[in-house]
Amino acid sequence: MQQPQTVELNILWQVPSDSIIIKKSEYEELVSASLAGETWTMKDLERKTKKKAIWLRKNVLDVPEFREILDVDNGGCTFYPETGTGERWAFQASKMSQFLDEHFPDIYTRSE
Structure with a gap:
């Protein structure tokens, strides 16, 4: 029976x-900082997630446990416009991006 061997390689790469x-971790901090102070519209969120507004509402924004976290009325990063007022969705980009990263498995295991 052969004994396993350990080999150390030094690879030079410029x-x-x-x-x-x-x-x-430094890269993630830079990405987060690049979103600081930025506000997304629904169209921006659609572009970032590559999902349509109807999907985002059904699978993220209108899910009660997510809305509890996201709604600005609860200290979250999403402004929910009142129906019929002409108001528009608004998302605090840095925090919405973080939410999507942290809840990715939850969102996609429950999505339809």
Whole structure:
């Protein structure tokens, strides 16, 4: 029977001059900071998620346990317009992005 062997490899790889290497946590902080102060419309949210407004409402925005978290009236990141007022949806981009990341499994395991 052969004994397993351990091999150590040193691979030289040069980072292209137009690139940098940073820790994943630092990258995530940069992405979050890039959304700071940005507000999304429903059209922006559709573009970001590649889902239509009707799907987003049915599977995220109008789901009671998600609305409890998202609604600005509860300290969340989503302005829910009142029907018939002409108001428009508004989303705090950084926090909505974080919500979607954190709840991705919940959203997609319950979606129709």
